[in-house]
């Protein structure tokens with residue numbers, strides 16, 4: 001791989017090139033899960049989309065958004081350390097690019113002439129450090145010009161007075177030394193930015209700087225410019241999953257759940273830009289459930305049902321809809337799944353997704369969770385878990401597919417409250 005020509009003479013430290021592409025990185029509070037991260041991506045993709053459309057200030061048009069690899073997510077198991085999973089494993093990058101100027105981290109490194117071992121699986125690259133680099137400690141360093149760690153204004157919570165503002169202040173959260181679990185990705189210029197407001201407010205930082213690369217850490221502190229408008233949904237629609245994940249889910253839906261996309265009216269055009277408003281999707285002849293357990297059992301015990309009660313609600317809905325199959329997406333341990341089975345069968349058929357070995361190896365926890373989300377998205381009726389972002393993303397997918405609202409915005413109620421409030425309805429806008 002050729003050096004891009006902006007490293008120091010020793011070639012060990014590289015900084016960003018002037019007057020060419022400029023890069024925006026963002027990172028998120030480590031415990032946040034995959035589906036909240038998808039929402040934070042949208043805030044930055046929409047911002048970059050707007051910058052690219054900017055006709056008045058040409059300097060703002062050159063920015064690229066670097067997609068942070070899916071490394072060390074709190075809820076996932078990883079086979080190797082460090083493992084940097086690129087977005088292409090889960091998303092259709094060409095589809096994302098039709099909305100915002102995004103690049104993968106490995107492309108950024110490659111632009112910088114940094115050598116990583118690329119392991120190619122189909123057309124997806126997994127980046128690994130060369131083992132000898134660990135042994136010799138010889139890494140070529142990449143320095144990000146300006147790092148801003150976003151933090152909340154302490155006093156806003158105390159006074160309850162929320163107004164749009166930002167200012168450099170002392171840090172009230174820990175500072176990282178390296179970024180994205182790359183030992184060689186650092187910065188000499190790290191500041192804490194107390195922030196309240198919308199993501200586009202950050203534009204003034206770009207305008208007042210000649211730096212070429214910026215990292216916004218704790219990016220989740222910045223809010224959506226506008227939640228649920230046309231642009232929001234364009235961005236959301238561009239977030240199509242990797243085609244192979246769709247293929248795996250489709251085969252499963254057809255073989256196990258009698259789905260037929262033509263009959264079920266769930267066919268979308270190949271390009272999200274060709275989608276049109278509609279509400280005539282029927283969905284496969286099964287009930288889709290997202291039953292979030294794991295950490296929710298501890299942290300949200302008052303808001304989610306017991307297994308016994310969840311099964312009661314599932315049975316009632318199956319009876320009402322005259323369906324006999326239920327697909328359950330869940331992170332529940334196997335003993336709870338066995339309990340659900342024993343309470344539902346033989347009256348009803350319960351289906352869960354068990355990946356073939358190659359699927360598990362290639363797509364890991366993240367891919368399996370996505371396949372289950374897709375299967376729920378194509379169901380005749382969906383019931384999710386209260387305040388789970390995993391359920392929210394399924395609801396959005398169903399809005400894109402054109403389901404009637406009543407078949408989508410439903411939740412499992414907690415014990416003793418069989419008619420609990422419905423989740424907020426966020427209808428698609430074109």
Ligand SMILES: C[C@@H]1O[C@H](OP(=O)(O)OP(=O)(O)OC[C@H]2O[C@@H](n3cnc4c(=O)[nH]c(N)nc43)[C@H](O)[C@@H]2O)[C@@H](O)[C@H](O)[C@@H]1O
Pocket residue numbers: 031032033034035036074075076290291292295299329330331365366368369370372387388389390391
């Ligand atoms: C309370 C908060 O809840 C947030 O979770 P919440 O919004 O449900 O949504 P996620 O952040 O996506 O859930 C975290 C992870 O749990 C796994 N998971 C959840 N549900 C399922 C499922 O039905 N099937 C499979 N296969 N995997 C599932 C999946 O790996 C997902 O990335 C957390 O991200 C926060 O850290 C925090 O714990």
